Amino acid sequence: xxxxxxxxxxxxxxxxxxxxxxxxxxxxxxxxxxxxxxxxxxxxxxxxxxxxxxxxxxxxxxxxxxxxxxxxxxxxxxxxxxxxxxxxxxxxxxxxxxxxxxxxxxxxxxxxxxxxxxxxxxxxxxxxxxxxxxxxxxxxxxxxxxxxxxxxxxxxxxxxxxxxxxxxxxxxxxxxxxxxxxxxxxxxxxxxxxxxxxxxxxxxxxxxxxxx
Numbered sequence: 001x002x003x004x005x006x007x008x009x010x011x012x013x014x015x016x017x018x019x020x021x022x023x024x025x026x027x028x029x030x031x032x033x034x035x036x037x038x039x040x041x042x043x044x045x046x047x048x049x050x051x052x053x054x055x056x057x058x059x060x061x062x063x064x065x066x067x068x069x070x071x072x073x074x075x076x077x078x079x080x081x082x083x084x085x086x087x088x089x090x091x092x093x094x095x096x097x098x099x100x101x102x103x104x105x106x107x108x109x110x111x112x113x114x115x116x117x118x119x120x121x122x123x124x125x126x127x128x129x130x131x132x133x134x135x136x137x138x139x140x141x142x143x144x145x146x147x148x149x150x151x152x153x154x155x156x157x158x159x160x161x162x163x164x165x166x167x168x169x170x171x172x173x174x175x176x177x178x179x180x181x182x183x184x185x186x187x188x189x190x191x192x193x194x195x196x197x198x199x200x201x202x203x204x205x206x207x208x209x210x211x212x
Contacts, residue, residue: 034101035209037092038202041110044085045199048117051081052124059128082121089114106205113198120191126184136173 055078062071089110096107 030101031209031212034096034103034106035206037095037101038106038206038209041089041092041202042199042206044088045113047081048085051078051085054078055124059131063131082117086114086117109198109201113195116191116194116198120188120195123184123187123191127181127188130177130181130184135177137170 054074058071058074061067093107093110093114095101096103096110
């Protein structure tokens with residue numbers, strides 16, 4: 001009987017099993033925190049996308065119908081929205097490099113997206129400012145500084161002899177304007193492409209964490 005008990009005796013594995021369980025639980029908690037942060041980041045990106053939609057719609061309405069005050073109010077609201085989004089992402093970057101997450105690579109990824117978002121917003125504002133002003137040759141002339149005399153009536157201060165030099169100057173101004181618009185639009189497109197590529201990395205990371 002004694003020999004039988006010796007044969008079936010099961011010894012404890014080397015090391016502390018409690019320690020292994022604790023490490024596993026900490027890793028699980030860490031992965032969960034990272035997953036939650038990444039999902040929260042995608043939510044912030046959705047807010048940014050919606051803000052851009054509002055901005056574009058508001059600008060189109062302004063160009064078609066006017067309403068400077070309504071447009072300026074919208075710009076202020078959108079600015080606050082973007083600032084809040086950036087603030088939240090900066091907080092996430094700090095959390096990713098914290099001892100609880102230890103994912104400096106993801107912090108760097110968010111930082112790259114932030115840089116592209118900033119570029120996109122600045123160029124979008126540039127495009128709207130240029131479109132508001134219009135091409136130099138098509139801008140509406142203001143008559144605020146013109147004179148009115150009873151004998152001659154309205155005396156326009158903008159009438160001038162069209163010379164070859166002035167025509168060339170106007171053409172050059174139009175060309176500069178067109179190039180500025182094209183460069184800004186191309187810059188926005190490049191920023192969007194870069195952002196989408198970075199977001200694919202975020203989604204891949206989320207899928208990997210969900211599969212664990």
